[in-house]
Amino acid sequence: MRRLSRFLALMLAVVLAGCTKPDFSDAEKTTIASLALSSLPALKPDTTNRFADVPAAAALGSTLFFDQGMSGDGSISCSTCHKIDRQFQDDLPRAVGVGRT
Ligand code: HEC
Numbered sequence: 804m805r806r807l808s809r810f811l812a813l814m815l816a817v818v819l820a821g822c823t824k825p826d827f828s829d830a831e832k833t834t835i836a837s838l839a840l841s842s843l844p845a846l847k848p849d850t851t852n853r854f855a856d857v858p859a860a861a862a863l864g865s866t867l868f869f870d871q872g873m874s875g876d877g878s879i880s881c882s883t884c885h886k887i888d889r890q891f892q893d894d895l896p897r898a899v900g901v902g903r904t
Pocket residue numbers: 868873879880881882883884885897898899900901
């Protein structure tokens with residue numbers, strides 16, 4: 804019985820440890836911060852795309868990116884899945900669009 808109690812206490816500790824936020828070291832936090840999009844240097848001019856730095860082209864791309872009219876039923880845009888405040892992803896294991904595959 805005592806062994807069972809110890810085992811259950813250990814299992815509870817393991818489960819609770821898994822529920823807490825990871826405790827990153829300062830070095831790990833520095834590494835993680837270095838991977839943020841905002842820490843990247845400014846883009847160099849793109850010599851393979853003559854429209855890359857044309858503001859009107861960027862505006863068109865932005866309009867299309869947020870345009871739900873691009874989807875079959877008018878409910879989904881690129882930004883539905885590529886969330887700009889989530890590093891252009893949606894936190895889901897599988898994307899959900901008009902339908903699910
Ligand atoms: C239903 C959700 C969904 C919608 C809507 C969507 N995407 Fe995606 N997109 C994804 C997923 C999921 C991936 C990753 C696929 C993979 O890695 O296999 C992806 C990948 C990409 C990639 C490649 C990224 C890389 O790192 O290689 C680009 C570029 C992209 N999408 C652009 C777009 C554009 C532009 C639109 C709108 C016209 C759009 N997506 C609409 C879910 C979506």
